[in-house]
Amino acid sequence: xxxxxxTLTSQSYxxxxxxxxxxxxxxxxxxxxxxxxxxxxxxxxxxxxxxxxILGLVFILSFRSVAKxxxxxxxxxxxxxxxxxxxxxxxxxKDTYHGDSKLxxxxxxxxxxxxxxxNCMDWIPVDWVGTLSSLxxxxxxxxxxxxxxxxxxxxxxxxxxxxxxxxxFGVFALMIFYGIKIKGVGGFLKELYxxxxxxxxxxWFNLILETIALIAKPVSLALRLFGNLYAAELIFIxxxxxxxxxxxxxxxxxxxxxxxxxxxxxxxxxxxIVYLSMMSEDH
Amino acid sequence: xxxxATLIGESIAFFVFVFFTMKYVWPQLNGAIEARQKQIxxxxxxxxxxxxxxxxxxxxxxxxxxxxxxxxxxIIEQAKKREALILEEAVDKARAExxxxxxxxxxxxxxxxxxxxxxxxxxxSILAVAGAEKIIARSIDAKAQADILDQLVEEL
Numbered sequence: 001x002x003x004x005x006x007t008l009t010s011q012s013y014x015x016x017x018x019x020x021x022x023x024x025x026x027x028x029x030x031x032x033x034x035x036x037x038x039x040x041x042x043x044x045x046x047x048x049x050x051x052x053x054i055l056g057l058v059f060i061l062s063f064r065s066v067a068k069x070x071x072x073x074x075x076x077x078x079x080x081x082x083x084x085x086x087x088x089x090x091x092x093x094k095d096t097y098h099g100d101s102k103l104x105x106x107x108x109x110x111x112x113x114x115x116x117x118x119n120c121m122d123w124i125p126v127d128w129v130g131t132l133s134s135l136x137x138x139x140x141x142x143x144x145x146x147x148x149x150x151x152x153x154x155x156x157x158x159x160x161x162x163x164x165x166x167x168x169f170g171v172f173a174l175m176i177f178y179g180i181k182i183k184g185v186g187g188f189l190k191e192l193y194x195x196x197x198x199x200x201x202x203x204w205f206n207l208i209l210e211t212i213a214l215i216a217k218p219v220s221l222a223l224r225l226f227g228n229l230y231a232a233e234l235i236f237i238x239x240x241x242x243x244x245x246x247x248x249x250x251x252x253x254x255x256x257x258x259x260x261x262x263x264x265x266x267x268x269x270x271x272x273i274v275y276l277s278m279m280s281e282d283h
Numbered sequence: 284x285x286x287x288a289t290l291i292g293e294s295i296a297f298f299v300f301v302f303f304t305m306k307y308v309w310p311q312l313n314g315a316i317e318a319r320q321k322q323i324x325x326x327x328x329x330x331x332x333x334x335x336x337x338x339x340x341x342x343x344x345x346x347x348x349x350x351x352x353x354x355x356x357x358i359i360e361q362a363k364k365r366e367a368l369i370l371e372e373a374v375d376k377a378r379a380e381x382x383x384x385x386x387x388x389x390x391x392x393x394x395x396x397x398x399x400x401x402x403x404x405x406x407x408s409i410l411a412v413a414g415a416e417k418i419i420a421r422s423i424d425a426k427a428q429a430d431i432l433d434q435l436v437e438e439l
Binding site for chain 1: 287311316
């Protein structure tokens with residue numbers, strides 16, 4: 001893994017930036033990174049977990065602090081901002097979801113804010129946190145520069161498939177829960193096989209079609225978010241390899257993400273509402 | 284890019300955050316927003332009502348003012364008429380008074396003149412008689428001519 005030549009250096013540099021910090025339990029107890037290559041499924045991406053939970057806490061604690069003091073009086077600036085978001089999410093839910101549920105709106109708010117904050121990590125220059133972690137761990141500057149550091153730290157949780165699939169599986173579970181709760185087990189299953197062709201000899205075809213359609217929902221939800229943010233992060237890393245010119249280019253790409261980051265959060269939220277409203281309506 | 288246990292961790296975190304938001308964040312915030320919206324709506328309605336009331340009061344005031352003006356004008360008109368009447372009366376009275384005084388004065392004057400004339404006549408008759416007496420005393424007896432003299436006096 002020695003760095004011999006420019007190509008290898010930038011290749012390992014990129015590779016390094018796209019690798020999560022892993023943790024797992026082996027025979028020797030808690031182990032990290034390379035030691036986890038055999039751990040298989042029971043590996044934990046500690047950077048993804050830590051950042052997502054920290055940002056989730058940032059979201060709920062800041063909103064909770066406003067909610068605790070929420071009054072009908074003249075709101076402060078932060079309260080105004082929070083209320084704007086709440087109202088925006090509430091309106092989106094009201095326009096799309098016509099059922100009566102106390103869960104959908106808070107769910108949509110959580111998804112929107114959480115995904116937004118997770119995506120925001122994309123704005124932090126790619127080398128800052130990783131390099132800092134390596135320095136704290138005692139790696140030499142040269143090792144870090146060549147992408148050979150043994151400390152991995154990927155700070156954008158939504159560039160980790162586990163994060164996006166974690167979210168979309170949560171949504172998927174809620175979809176099935178709502179489908180069964182509102183239509184009953186029979187009604188839910190009937191929608192799988194008796195639709196769109198309501199003739200017994202085509203039930204097998206319907207079942208294949210509808211099952212794929214059902215599964216495609218959480219998968220597309222997760223892959224869309226992951227794809228957008230992974231690509232964005234990859235390009236940030238590529239920009240970081242081009243030397244001094246990265247400054248203006250990085251600025252342009254970061255400015256473009258003023259659009260992408262909230263948009264992806266909004267799309268994830270909106271599609272969640274749409275899927276859940278589809279599940280709550282009888283055809 | 285491999286799927287691993289992180290997935291489970293994130294799913295759990297997701298449900299915990301959603302639950303927390305549903306329990307401790309959304310109801311309070313949404314409640315406050317809705318309560319404030321209601322308050323603002325009420326305030327707006329109240330201000331609209333107040334505006335209407337003000338409009339009404341203004342109209343009422345204008346009406347009252349017009350009425351008052353009309354009344355004042357009527358009173359002034361009446362007063363003017365009354366003034367003219369009083370003036371006329373006073374003039375009439377004064378004129379009557381002056382006429383009366385004038386008539387009295389004239390009557391008095393007339394009486395005085397008559398008296399003076401009477402006196403004069405008497406004096407003249409006496410003088411004439413005296414004169415005649417003196418003339419006649421030289422020529423005729425006074426007693427014989429007395430009836431002529433009386434006649435003369437009568438005629439004066």
